[in-house]
Amino acid sequence: MxxxxxxxxxxxxxxxxxxxxxxxxxxxxxxxxxxxxxxxxxxxxxxxxxxxxxxxxxxxxxxxxxxxxxxxxxxxxxxxxxxxxxxxxxxxxxxxxxxxxxxxxxxxxxxxxxxxxxxxxxxxxxxxxxxxxxxxxxxxxxxxxxxxxxxxxxxxxxxxxxxxxxxxxxxxxxxxxxxxxxxxxxxxxxxxxxxxxxxxxxxxxxxxxxxxxxxxxxxVPERHAPDQPADHPATADHSEPGIPITSVPVASLVELPWPACLPPGPNVVRGRAFAGERLIDAVHYRVDDGPWQAAEIGTRQEAGAWVRWQFRWDAQPGDHVIRVRATDDRGRTQPEHTPWNALGYCQHSVLAHPVHISEGVGEGGLIAQNSLD
CATH class of the missing domain: 3.90.420.10 (Oxidoreductase, molybdopterin-binding domain)
Structure with a gap:
């Protein structure tokens, strides 16, 4: 570097x-x-x-x-x-x-x-x-x-x-x-x-x-998925050619550490969404088991570039999970699961982002990220 x-x-x-x-x-x-x-x-x-x-x-x-x-x-x-x-x-x-x-x-x-x-x-x-x-x-x-x-x-x-x-x-x-x-x-x-x-x-x-x-x-096609223990690395079977990756799939990102710690009360949760060669059409979020709701998308929307999104959350003390899913202008939405592929590419599942809301006002702030990040 x-x-x-x-x-x-x-x-x-x-x-x-x-x-x-x-x-x-x-x-x-x-x-x-x-x-x-x-x-x-x-x-x-x-x-x-x-x-x-x-x-x-x-x-x-x-x-x-x-x-x-x-x-x-x-x-x-x-x-x-x-x-x-x-x-x-x-x-x-x-x-x-x-x-x-x-x-x-x-x-x-x-x-x-x-x-x-x-x-x-x-x-x-x-x-x-x-x-x-x-x-x-x-x-x-x-x-x-x-x-x-x-x-x-x-x-x-x-x-x-x-x-x-x-x-x-x-x-x-x-x-x-x-x-x-x-x-x-x-x-x-x-x-x-x-x-x-x-x-x-x-x-x-x-x-x-x-x-x-x-x-x-x-x-590499899903049919080559390995029947191996979790600590064994997946490897590609090139007996048949893989499909070259070109445009990347629609996905979203929450601008918080993993896990995050925030104070109780009003918070604005922000993030990005990207759909490769396509435009982002919508971003939705849900907190815990609540309904999916539309997030606010920034005014700048252009193919080949991410968009910013945000939503307001009146957070209550305790442990919560935020899920976000983006949809592109062809109607393709982030899935619940990404199909297995031997080289571990193009993960774009809806992520269950853990967030802890502290008991006291003003005790929040962002904490260090764990091994997932």
Missing amino acids: VKPTPTDLMEDAGTGLDYGTRPDRLPGFLTPVGRFFIRNHAPTPRLDPAAWTLRIEGDGVRRAVSYTYDDLWRRFPLTSVVRTLECAGNRRRLLCAEHGCRFEGVSWGRGAIGTAEWTGVRLRDLLKAAGLTDDACEVMPEGLDEVRARRPMPVAKALASDTLIALAMNGEVLPPDHGYPARVVVSGWLGAASIKWVGRIEVATRELRVPWNTDDYVL
Whole structure:
């Protein structure tokens, strides 16, 4: 890591490379750079922008082209989009608890998600100069980290107006941990598609198969669920190919520690909801066994970005459970349970969030998170 990861703001996922955002430390709509989650497959590289180039090549372009860092700043129009990035493994620890087994992969709580304003060049503007062939079908950015992380996408997604080569984040030059000098931002897709430290883009006339869409970041069918003890890690059976993950499912987040402790009386409970490429249409909540009620959604609603929601709660002393479920604009709602998959991806069940209401007025406040977070 290059940036500090203090425990009062960030959650150590246990790998030495990956840190989540504490859900109770989200002050505004955008996630501050210092609190934005970090997901790395290898240590953060330190790249010299004066020596860096971005090369576009492959049998799906008519000519190979290369761009310098200055080229991107000076030769192309800049655009800014507000987009949410979420790791497909977010809430993996909760999926472990849900199915009573252990999954390989980063042990995320709820914090592998964040929203930023990304500023850069539309990828389609860079591809235009290379000249896409009529049979070009896939575009694959590749990173300059040690493992050369890469993830293909269809040409249509690469040409979307909000697929960027980002140079800045929240109004600042892109930080090293988040992809400096340039990264890809693929709106609404899993975070692994938004390749950091991008140095090469392959355009192909065939399906591209790499570890990041065959062995990892795929959903292995439920029929392979293991009959094993809870302390035995689930492993993928690749006798049949998994389904590559693209857009992430609808899910919600409560901006409280797990468990939380609040004072009695009036409280405002807040959170976020995200539906990948879709819009959030509604958010509902229930306290204990009460009825489902509509939460208030913030005015900013945009595909590819989370929304803020809130509700007022006259809390009575004792132990309670808050449940929240979000629904997207296609009517898809968070389920009670997430189907098992061998790699522990895409947990989006309705969560039973424990909250203790203290007896005395003013004795509340947020307490430290337990092992689920």
